[in-house]
Amino acid sequence: xxxxxxAGDGIGRDVTAEAVKxxxxxxxxxxxxxxxxxxxxxxxxxxxxxxxxxxxxYDLLRSFDAVFVGALGxxxxxxxxHARDILLGTRFELDLYVNYRPVRLLDDxxxxxxxxxxxxxxxxxxxENTEGVYxxxxxxxxxxxxxxxxxxxxxxxYKGVHRIIRHAFExxxxxxxxxxxMADKSNAMQQGHALWQRVFREVAADYPGIxxxxxxxxxxxxxxxxxxxxxxxxxxxxxxxxxxxxIGGALQGGLGMAASGNIHPGRTSLFxxxxxxxxxxxxxxxxxxxGAILSAALxxxxxxxxxxxxxxxxxxxxxxxxxxxxxxxxGSLGTRAVGDWIAERVRRGY
Ligand SMILES: NC(=O)c1ccc[n+]([C@@H]2O[C@H](COP(=O)([O-])OP(=O)(O)OC[C@H]3O[C@@H](n4cnc5c(N)ncnc54)[C@H](O)[C@@H]3O)[C@@H](O)[C@H]2O)c1
Numbered sequence: 001x002x003x004x005x006x007a008g009d010g011i012g013r014d015v016t017a018e019a020v021k022x023x024x025x026x027x028x029x030x031x032x033x034x035x036x037x038x039x040x041x042x043x044x045x046x047x048x049x050x051x052x053x054x055x056x057x058y059d060l061l062r063s064f065d066a067v068f069v070g071a072l073g074x075x076x077x078x079x080x081x082h083a084r085d086i087l088l089g090t091r092f093e094l095d096l097y098v099n100y101r102p103v104r105l106l107d108d109x110x111x112x113x114x115x116x117x118x119x120x121x122x123x124x125x126x127x128e129n130t131e132g133v134y135x136x137x138x139x140x141x142x143x144x145x146x147x148x149x150x151x152x153x154x155x156x157x158y159k160g161v162h163r164i165i166r167h168a169f170e171x172x173x174x175x176x177x178x179x180x181x182m183a184d185k186s187n188a189m190q191q192g193h194a195l196w197q198r199v200f201r202e203v204a205a206d207y208p209g210i211x212x213x214x215x216x217x218x219x220x221x222x223x224x225x226x227x228x229x230x231x232x233x234x235x236x237x238x239x240x241x242x243x244x245x246x247i248g249g250a251l252q253g254g255l256g257m258a259a260s261g262n263i264h265p266g267r268t269s270l271f272x273x274x275x276x277x278x279x280x281x282x283x284x285x286x287x288x289x290x291g292a293i294l295s296a297a298l299x300x301x302x303x304x305x306x307x308x309x310x311x312x313x314x315x316x317x318x319x320x321x322x323x324x325x326x327x328x329x330x331g332s333l334g335t336r337a338v339g340d341w342i343a344e345r346v347r348r349g350y
Contacts, residue, residue, distance in 0.1 A: 012070025127241020
């Protein structure tokens with residue numbers, strides 16, 4: 001197995017080092033090697049060379065079994081050009097239409113909600129990843145003047161909406177889940193989101209054993225706090241999915257715990273923690289590496305190495321239960337010590 005690693009910027013580097021450490025540990029324990037190729041693409045690289053990624057960059061990524069990313073974003077690149085090319089560009093160019101974000105509370109103590117625990121926070125969000133308002137279609141007229149007009153279009157295609165909704169139902173079916181909730185804003189966004197409504201009804205009809213419900217995104221944001229236990233699978237568009245998975249991260253104990261995959265089933269896919277580069281924490285050995293390590297587990301699971309993925313998840317859960325964590329979730333260890341603890345646990349527990 002051949003993995004491209006883009007540690008990126010800020011704490012992306014800190015947490016990626018730990019994810020790679022844990023992957024190496026599980027590969028050694030299982031006897032199934034993983035080769036890593038570290039790509040330097042980052043703000044530093046961009047500022048030094050003027051290149052965000054090389055001309056053949058996306059083709060290069062396609063030659064790997066998967067891509068692992070830390071985080072991208074640096075205050076020295078205010079327009080985020082390199083992050084757009086490397087991260088959003090890869091999502092679009094490799095057509096990674098499924099943004100897979102499991103939200104699972106690993107320990108009751110991490111839940112910020114009163115009287116809620118592990119049984120209440122265990123659902124998966126499928127965020128459409130190649131359309132919506134993130135495609136960059138639009139423009140500005142009379143920019144910088146009091147008459148400025150800024151247009152940012154939202155793109156919804158039948159193909160794009162259909163394939164993410166289908167994927168959400170397939171996920172539910174293969175895991176024996178019985179509830180899929182689609183969230184949109186079709187009361188106010190009557191063109192694009194009418195398409196979501198139509199396609200959702202159409203796809204749901206193929207899954208009679210699955211309860212298909214709809215909530216407006218504002219109501220869903222409220223219910224994620226009031227009653228998260230009602231959800232098993234949520235499917236929504238790019239922007240709404242981006243926002244509600246930060247709520248999901250908070251429900252898991254913080255952004256440092258949240259994992260994600262950017263997937264095109266059967267093709268090279270990209271895995272990354274949900275959090276950003278958190279520049280103030282960078283290089284200080286304080287960032288929580290668990291979201292990155294759980295993203296590495298998601299990567300192995302997606303590549304058909306479920307046993308190793310489960311071993312990593314067990315080790316992370318054990319670390320949380322034993323209080324072997326960074327300070328953001330109540331422990332006193334540094335980033336590297338948490339990575340060491342989990343890697344050792346993986347070695348012993350495989
Ligand atoms: N996928 C990505 O690469 C990605 C995602 C989001 C933001 N960004 C970029 O990251 C930069 C910073 O953005 P931001 O501050 O809005 O979001 P952020 O996720 O970097 O940080 C938000 C907050 O969460 C905390 N936090 C995040 N990850 C943590 C971790 N692993 N351990 C402990 N605490 C953690 C930070 O201290 C901060 O208070 C920006 O340039 C932004 O564009 C990148």
